[in-house]
Amino acid sequence: MNSDFSHFISRRGLLVATTGLAVAASMRPASSLATAVDERRIRAAPSQARFTGPDGPHTAVWAYDGIIPGPTLRLRQGQPVRIIVENELNQDTTVHWHGIRLPNAMDGVPGLTQKPIGPGTSFVYEFTPPDAGTFWYHPHANSLVQLGRGLAGALIVEEAEPVAVDRDLMWLLQDWRLSGDGQIAAGFGSPMDAAMSGRVGNVVTINGTVPADQSVKAGERVRLRLANGSLARIMALRFEGHRPVVVAIDGQPCDPHEPEGGRLLLAPAMRIDIVLDMQGGPGKRYAVIDDYYDGLAYTLTTLAYDNAPPLRAHPLDTPVGLPRNPLPEPDLSGAERQQIVLQGGMMGGGKLAGVGGMMGMAMPGMNGGAAWAINGMSMTGDGHAGMMPRFTLKRGSTCHLTMRNETAWWHPMHIHGFSMLVLSRNGSPVPYRQWQDAVLLAPKDTIECAFVADNPGDWMLHCHIVDHQMAGLMTVFRVT
Numbered sequence: 001m002n003s004d005f006s007h008f009i010s011r012r013g014l015l016v017a018t019t020g021l022a023v024a025a026s027m028r029p030a031s032s033l034a035t036a037v038d039e040r041r042i043r044a045a046p047s048q049a050r051f052t053g054p055d056g057p058h059t060a061v062w063a064y065d066g067i068i069p070g071p072t073l074r075l076r077q078g079q080p081v082r083i084i085v086e087n088e089l090n091q092d093t094t095v096h097w098h099g100i101r102l103p104n105a106m107d108g109v110p111g112l113t114q115k116p117i118g119p120g121t122s123f124v125y126e127f128t129p130p131d132a133g134t135f136w137y138h139p140h141a142n143s144l145v146q147l148g149r150g151l152a153g154a155l156i157v158e159e160a161e162p163v164a165v166d167r168d169l170m171w172l173l174q175d176w177r178l179s180g181d182g183q184i185a186a187g188f189g190s191p192m193d194a195a196m197s198g199r200v201g202n203v204v205t206i207n208g209t210v211p212a213d214q215s216v217k218a219g220e221r222v223r224l225r226l227a228n229g230s231l232a233r234i235m236a237l238r239f240e241g242h243r244p245v246v247v248a249i250d251g252q253p254c255d256p257h258e259p260e261g262g263r264l265l266l267a268p269a270m271r272i273d274i275v276l277d278m279q280g281g282p283g284k285r286y287a288v289i290d291d292y293y294d295g296l297a298y299t300l301t302t303l304a305y306d307n308a309p310p311l312r313a314h315p316l317d318t319p320v321g322l323p324r325n326p327l328p329e330p331d332l333s334g335a336e337r338q339q340i341v342l343q344g345g346m347m348g349g350g351k352l353a354g355v356g357g358m359m360g361m362a363m364p365g366m367n368g369g370a371a372w373a374i375n376g377m378s379m380t381g382d383g384h385a386g387m388m389p390r391f392t393l394k395r396g397s398t399c400h401l402t403m404r405n406e407t408a409w410w411h412p413m414h415i416h417g418f419s420m421l422v423l424s425r426n427g428s429p430v431p432y433r434q435w436q437d438a439v440l441l442a443p444k445d446t447i448e449c450a451f452v453a454d455n456p457g458d459w460m461l462h463c464h465i466v467d468h469q470m471a472g473l474m475t476v477f478r479v480t
């Protein structure tokens, strides 16, 4: 037995004991703390980016650690992490660890789960990611502007055992509305964007740059983690000449399957992990196309094969399924039923659909008021004090949640603190067992899902087209 190992154990044991005794923090040597917890630090501040490469114009952005996107945080499943967030913006911010099931106080919603991080101050987030998978992080204060100016990063929680692929790639996709001079266009929160498809931009980047070719090798197997960090742009990706296999959705492993029509529908906040076997020939080129918006298909990037002979003669036949995460299984027999109905938005002819109920608080600094509602109530803006829960769940109970979209628009509905097992879409069971934290509803869709309310606190449930959230497609529920 290696003596370093036992030494490590005893040091850890000592640290745990010390913490357990609640000895004053000042008595704990800082160096040994650093070995006990994985400590990271990120800083939100104004910066410059070059979306079109080293020769392109500088764009003024807000960024984590000065880069777009922010640093990819690679964490380990089940290992505690401490992330110190420093705010060098001239306004309040927070960080939401999108999709991670963590304690409510670490969820990053100002006014609801924490005090905002004021300019020049910092906040310490501490949690232990229970699930391996692909997640991301972004502010939850003034989100439309802060996310829209660039504050976002990928968060990868690694499996305990590495997954057998040749390469593990992350594509954080972001959409920008740039003006002619290459700067981020003004006009965040326009009533038109708010009541229609949101602030869809005119430049799409992968990991912060307008993508050049992606060089690949014949015969290699790639795990490609796709995350849509856009404010509003929905994407539908096709990989010409390839057959992607979906292995995880929103960070949660699913039954491996090929997407319908070979098209990966990726709405804002959604993640899809695919396994791509590079079956093209050396020297060949294949387009990756986004054809979500009718008549506006474009080539996002190109898979460019190098000239090397194939890595292997036959595609791998090892299974691509990922190990399941420890999600509590919903018990549908005794479930508490809740329904949320999405209402509002622009109808044909430019009329705003009736938004009933209270108009909620006006959006600070915005012309628009509420354009949307959930069950007749418009909760507008971003996280703020005094957000009253619309329903309460008993801790440990199963919630059977029906979401009905009465509007003429698409909405990726995001739940904080939980992953939901998707049961059915418009009455038909979903074909592959999947868990999601952002469920995309087409116009008039009804979706049923379920989750175990095992995580106490006040949690947000909102549309992740950020203009929609700001203009009323947001609610809060409580688990006690």
Ligand code: C2O
Binding pocket: 096, 098, 138, 140, 269, 414, 416, 460, 462, 464
């Ligand atoms: Cu990605 Cu309420 O958040």
Ligand code: CU
Binding pocket: 410, 411, 412, 463, 464, 465, 468, 469, 473
């Ligand atoms: Cu929406």
